[in-house]
Amino acid sequence: MKIQRIAAFIENGLGGNPAGVVLLDALPKNEDMQKVAAEVGYSETVFAAPDGESWTTRYFSPESEVPFCGHATIALGAVLAKEHGAGRYQLSLSEGDIDVTASMENGQSQSTLSSRPTHSEPVGETVIDEALDLFGYKRDDLDPVLPARRINAGAAHLFFALKSREQLARMHYDLAAGRAFMQRHGLVTVVFVWRESEDLFHARNAFASGGVLEDPATGAAAAAIAGMLRDEGLTGRTELTILQGADMGRPSRINVQFTAPIGSPVFVGGTSSEIEDQS
Known part of the structure:
Protein backbone atom coordinates (compact mmCIF):
# COMPACT_ATOMS: atom_id res chain seq x y z
CA MET A 1 0.00 0.00 0.00
CA LYS A 2 1.52 3.31 -1.10
CA ILE A 3 0.99 6.14 1.37
CA GLN A 4 1.64 9.63 0.05
CA ARG A 5 2.18 12.42 2.56
CA ILE A 6 0.89 15.84 1.60
CA ALA A 7 0.77 19.16 3.48
CA ALA A 8 -2.46 20.96 2.57
CA PHE A 9 -3.23 24.69 2.87
CA ILE A 10 0.43 25.70 3.04
CA GLU A 11 1.28 29.39 3.48
CA ASN A 12 4.20 30.76 1.41
CA GLY A 13 5.55 27.25 0.93
CA LEU A 14 5.51 26.45 4.65
CA GLY A 15 3.24 24.94 7.29
CA GLY A 16 -0.06 23.44 6.26
CA ASN A 17 -1.81 20.40 7.66
CA PRO A 18 -0.25 16.99 6.88
CA ALA A 19 -2.51 14.28 5.48
CA GLY A 20 -1.91 10.75 4.36
CA VAL A 21 -3.30 9.91 0.91
CA VAL A 22 -3.82 6.34 -0.26
CA LEU A 23 -5.10 5.52 -3.77
CA LEU A 24 -6.23 1.92 -4.25
CA ASP A 25 -8.07 -0.24 -6.78
CA ALA A 26 -10.63 -1.07 -4.07
CA LEU A 27 -10.97 0.06 -0.46
CA PRO A 28 -9.95 -2.42 2.24
CA LYS A 29 -11.95 -3.16 5.38
CA ASN A 30 -12.57 -0.28 7.78
CA GLU A 31 -10.40 -1.84 10.46
CA ASP A 32 -7.49 -2.03 8.00
CA MET A 33 -7.87 1.63 7.03
CA GLN A 34 -8.12 2.56 10.70
CA LYS A 35 -4.88 0.70 11.42
CA VAL A 36 -3.05 2.50 8.61
CA ALA A 37 -4.34 5.89 9.78
CA ALA A 38 -3.11 5.18 13.30
CA GLU A 39 0.32 4.20 11.95
CA VAL A 40 0.55 7.31 9.77
CA GLY A 41 -0.35 9.42 12.79
CA TYR A 42 -1.63 12.51 10.97
CA SER A 43 -4.96 14.05 11.97
CA GLU A 44 -6.47 12.35 8.90
CA THR A 45 -5.54 9.86 6.23
CA VAL A 46 -7.80 9.64 3.18
CA PHE A 47 -8.41 6.47 1.17
CA ALA A 48 -9.87 6.59 -2.35
CA ALA A 49 -10.67 4.01 -5.02
CA PRO A 50 -12.24 4.50 -8.48
CA ASP A 51 -15.88 3.54 -8.94
CA GLY A 52 -17.20 4.40 -12.39
CA GLU A 53 -17.19 8.16 -12.80
CA SER A 54 -16.38 8.85 -9.14
CA TRP A 55 -13.94 7.90 -6.39
CA THR A 56 -15.18 6.14 -3.28
CA THR A 57 -13.54 8.12 -0.48
CA ARG A 58 -13.18 7.57 3.27
CA TYR A 59 -11.36 9.54 5.97
CA PHE A 60 -9.80 8.16 9.15
CA SER A 61 -8.19 9.93 12.08
CA PRO A 62 -5.80 7.95 14.29
CA GLU A 63 -8.77 6.87 16.44
CA SER A 64 -11.93 6.94 14.33
CA GLU A 65 -13.54 7.42 10.93
CA VAL A 66 -14.76 10.95 10.18
CA PRO A 67 -17.46 11.75 7.61
CA PHE A 68 -15.59 14.56 5.84
CA CYS A 69 -12.16 16.17 6.06
CA GLY A 70 -11.30 19.31 4.13
CA HIS A 71 -7.51 19.31 4.28
CA ALA A 72 -7.32 15.61 3.35
CA THR A 73 -9.61 16.33 0.38
CA ILE A 74 -7.29 19.11 -0.76
CA ALA A 75 -4.35 16.70 -0.40
CA LEU A 76 -6.28 14.02 -2.31
CA GLY A 77 -6.88 16.49 -5.13
CA ALA A 78 -3.14 17.13 -5.37
CA VAL A 79 -2.40 13.40 -5.68
CA LEU A 80 -5.20 12.80 -8.19
CA ALA A 81 -3.92 15.65 -10.36
CA LYS A 82 -0.38 14.31 -10.19
CA GLU A 83 -1.34 10.75 -11.10
CA HIS A 84 -4.41 11.25 -13.32
CA GLY A 85 -4.12 14.81 -14.60
CA ALA A 86 -5.68 18.15 -13.75
CA GLY A 87 -9.45 18.25 -13.61
CA ARG A 88 -12.57 17.86 -11.53
CA TYR A 89 -13.01 14.64 -9.55
CA GLN A 90 -16.28 13.49 -8.01
CA LEU A 91 -15.89 11.91 -4.58
CA SER A 92 -18.45 9.57 -3.03
CA LEU A 93 -18.29 9.94 0.77
CA SER A 94 -20.02 7.93 3.46
CA GLU A 95 -22.73 10.60 3.79
CA GLY A 96 -23.02 12.05 0.27
CA ASP A 97 -21.04 13.32 -2.70
CA ILE A 98 -18.66 16.24 -3.13
CA ASP A 99 -16.03 17.10 -5.72
CA VAL A 100 -12.50 18.44 -5.84
CA THR A 101 -10.86 20.33 -8.70
CA ALA A 102 -7.08 20.21 -8.88
CA SER A 103 -4.30 21.54 -11.08
CA MET A 104 -0.67 22.61 -11.09
CA GLU A 105 -0.02 26.35 -11.15
CA ASN A 106 3.48 27.86 -11.17
CA GLY A 107 4.89 24.56 -9.99
CA GLN A 108 2.49 24.24 -7.06
CA SER A 109 -0.56 22.06 -6.55
CA GLN A 110 -3.84 23.97 -6.26
CA SER A 111 -7.04 22.23 -5.16
CA THR A 112 -10.57 23.44 -4.50
CA LEU A 113 -13.31 21.34 -2.96
CA SER A 114 -17.05 21.85 -3.09
CA SER A 115 -18.53 21.03 0.31
CA ARG A 116 -21.73 19.32 1.30
CA PRO A 117 -24.73 21.66 1.85
CA THR A 118 -24.35 23.86 4.93
Missing part, protein backbone atom coordinates in the same frame (compact mmCIF):
# COMPACT_ATOMS: atom_id res chain seq x y z
CA HIS A 119 -26.55 24.30 7.97
CA SER A 120 -26.21 25.76 11.46
CA GLU A 121 -28.23 26.01 14.65
CA PRO A 122 -28.08 27.72 18.05
CA VAL A 123 -26.27 26.06 20.93
CA GLY A 124 -27.85 25.44 24.33
CA GLU A 125 -26.63 27.59 27.19
CA THR A 126 -25.42 24.60 29.22
CA VAL A 127 -23.32 23.38 26.27
CA ILE A 128 -21.80 26.85 25.85
CA ASP A 129 -20.87 27.00 29.53
CA GLU A 130 -19.44 23.47 29.43
CA ALA A 131 -17.30 24.29 26.39
CA LEU A 132 -16.03 27.60 27.76
CA ASP A 133 -15.07 25.97 31.04
CA LEU A 134 -13.25 23.20 29.16
CA PHE A 135 -11.20 25.68 27.10
CA GLY A 136 -10.56 28.23 29.86
CA TYR A 137 -12.77 31.04 28.56
CA LYS A 138 -15.49 33.25 30.06
CA ARG A 139 -18.65 34.64 28.50
CA ASP A 140 -17.02 38.09 28.41
CA ASP A 141 -14.35 36.71 26.05
CA LEU A 142 -16.91 36.06 23.30
CA ASP A 143 -17.56 38.40 20.37
CA PRO A 144 -21.22 39.48 20.81
CA VAL A 145 -21.65 39.99 17.05
CA LEU A 146 -20.94 36.36 16.11
CA PRO A 147 -23.03 33.96 18.21
CA ALA A 148 -22.04 30.47 19.25
CA ARG A 149 -23.39 27.95 16.79
CA ARG A 150 -23.34 24.29 15.87
CA ILE A 151 -22.22 24.39 12.24
CA ASN A 152 -22.02 21.78 9.50
CA ALA A 153 -20.84 21.48 5.89
CA GLY A 154 -20.39 17.72 5.94
CA ALA A 155 -19.18 17.36 9.54
CA ALA A 156 -20.39 18.85 12.84
CA HIS A 157 -18.39 21.59 14.59
CA LEU A 158 -19.00 23.88 17.55
CA PHE A 159 -18.19 27.51 16.69
CA PHE A 160 -17.13 30.34 18.99
CA ALA A 161 -15.83 33.82 18.11
CA LEU A 162 -13.49 35.63 20.50
CA LYS A 163 -12.90 39.35 20.96
CA SER A 164 -9.12 39.40 20.38
CA ARG A 165 -6.17 37.59 18.83
CA GLU A 166 -4.58 37.36 22.28
CA GLN A 167 -7.56 35.40 23.58
CA LEU A 168 -7.32 33.04 20.62
CA ALA A 169 -3.61 32.47 21.30
CA ARG A 170 -4.27 31.24 24.84
CA MET A 171 -6.70 28.45 23.89
CA HIS A 172 -5.92 25.31 25.89
CA TYR A 173 -7.72 22.23 27.15
CA ASP A 174 -7.26 18.67 28.37
CA LEU A 175 -7.28 16.13 25.53
CA ALA A 176 -9.19 13.41 27.37
CA ALA A 177 -11.82 15.84 28.66
CA GLY A 178 -12.12 17.35 25.18
CA ARG A 179 -12.60 13.93 23.60
CA ALA A 180 -15.37 13.10 26.06
CA PHE A 181 -17.07 16.46 25.43
CA MET A 182 -16.95 16.12 21.62
CA GLN A 183 -18.14 12.52 21.66
CA ARG A 184 -20.97 13.38 24.05
CA HIS A 185 -22.22 16.15 21.76
CA GLY A 186 -21.50 14.50 18.39
CA LEU A 187 -18.82 16.99 17.33
CA VAL A 188 -15.81 16.52 15.07
CA THR A 189 -14.06 19.71 16.22
CA VAL A 190 -14.54 22.78 18.38
CA VAL A 191 -13.44 25.89 16.49
CA PHE A 192 -12.52 29.28 17.93
CA VAL A 193 -12.00 32.31 15.68
CA TRP A 194 -11.02 35.93 15.88
CA ARG A 195 -12.32 38.16 13.09
CA GLU A 196 -9.61 40.64 12.11
CA SER A 197 -11.75 42.17 9.36
CA GLU A 198 -14.91 41.45 7.40
CA ASP A 199 -13.19 38.85 5.23
CA LEU A 200 -10.15 37.77 7.29
CA PHE A 201 -10.43 35.30 10.17
CA HIS A 202 -7.87 33.62 12.42
CA ALA A 203 -8.87 30.17 13.69
CA ARG A 204 -7.89 27.34 16.01
CA ASN A 205 -9.54 23.91 15.87
CA ALA A 206 -9.51 21.37 18.69
CA PHE A 207 -9.84 17.84 17.27
CA ALA A 208 -9.88 15.67 20.38
CA SER A 209 -12.64 13.50 18.90
CA GLY A 210 -9.98 12.08 16.57
CA GLY A 211 -7.28 11.86 19.21
CA VAL A 212 -5.54 15.04 18.02
CA LEU A 213 -5.11 18.07 20.28
CA GLU A 214 -5.29 20.65 17.49
CA ASP A 215 -5.48 20.84 13.70
CA PRO A 216 -3.26 23.39 11.88
CA ALA A 217 -5.79 23.74 9.02
CA THR A 218 -9.39 22.54 8.94
CA GLY A 219 -11.13 22.86 5.57
CA ALA A 220 -14.36 21.22 6.74
CA ALA A 221 -14.72 23.77 9.53
CA ALA A 222 -13.81 26.61 7.14
CA ALA A 223 -16.68 25.60 4.85
CA ALA A 224 -19.06 25.37 7.79
CA ILE A 225 -17.99 28.78 9.12
CA ALA A 226 -18.55 30.47 5.76
CA GLY A 227 -21.89 28.72 5.35
CA MET A 228 -23.05 29.87 8.77
CA LEU A 229 -21.99 33.47 8.15
CA ARG A 230 -23.83 33.52 4.84
CA ASP A 231 -26.90 31.56 5.91
CA GLU A 232 -27.48 33.73 8.99
CA GLY A 233 -26.79 37.04 7.23
CA LEU A 234 -23.61 37.77 9.19
CA THR A 235 -21.47 38.72 6.19
CA GLY A 236 -21.96 40.67 3.00
CA ARG A 237 -18.92 39.10 1.37
CA THR A 238 -18.65 36.10 -0.94
CA GLU A 239 -14.98 35.36 -0.17
CA LEU A 240 -13.13 34.77 3.10
CA THR A 241 -9.57 33.97 4.11
CA ILE A 242 -8.98 31.88 7.22
CA LEU A 243 -5.50 31.79 8.74
CA GLN A 244 -4.82 28.88 11.05
CA GLY A 245 -1.92 26.98 12.57
CA ALA A 246 0.31 29.94 13.48
CA ASP A 247 0.07 29.12 17.19
CA MET A 248 1.32 25.61 16.37
CA GLY A 249 4.22 26.80 14.21
CA ARG A 250 2.45 25.52 11.06
CA PRO A 251 0.96 28.62 9.37
CA SER A 252 -1.86 27.73 6.99
CA ARG A 253 -4.06 29.67 4.58
CA ILE A 254 -7.56 28.57 3.62
CA ASN A 255 -9.34 30.40 0.79
CA VAL A 256 -13.13 30.26 0.88
CA GLN A 257 -15.70 31.29 -1.74
CA PHE A 258 -19.47 30.94 -1.76
CA THR A 259 -22.59 32.00 -3.61
CA ALA A 260 -25.74 33.58 -2.19
CA PRO A 261 -28.28 30.72 -1.88
CA ILE A 262 -28.75 29.65 1.74
CA GLY A 263 -27.41 26.17 2.40
CA SER A 264 -25.58 25.85 -0.90
CA PRO A 265 -22.11 24.25 -0.98
CA VAL A 266 -19.04 26.30 -0.13
CA PHE A 267 -15.81 26.24 -2.15
CA VAL A 268 -12.63 25.79 -0.12
CA GLY A 269 -9.24 26.04 -1.79
CA GLY A 270 -5.57 25.95 -0.99
CA THR A 271 -2.05 25.06 -1.99
CA SER A 272 -0.41 21.70 -1.24
CA SER A 273 3.11 20.32 -1.23
CA GLU A 274 4.61 16.87 -0.81
CA ILE A 275 6.21 16.11 2.52
CA GLU A 276 9.75 14.87 2.13
CA ASP A 277 10.48 11.40 3.43
CA GLN A 278 11.94 11.76 6.91
CA SER A 279 13.11 8.13 7.14
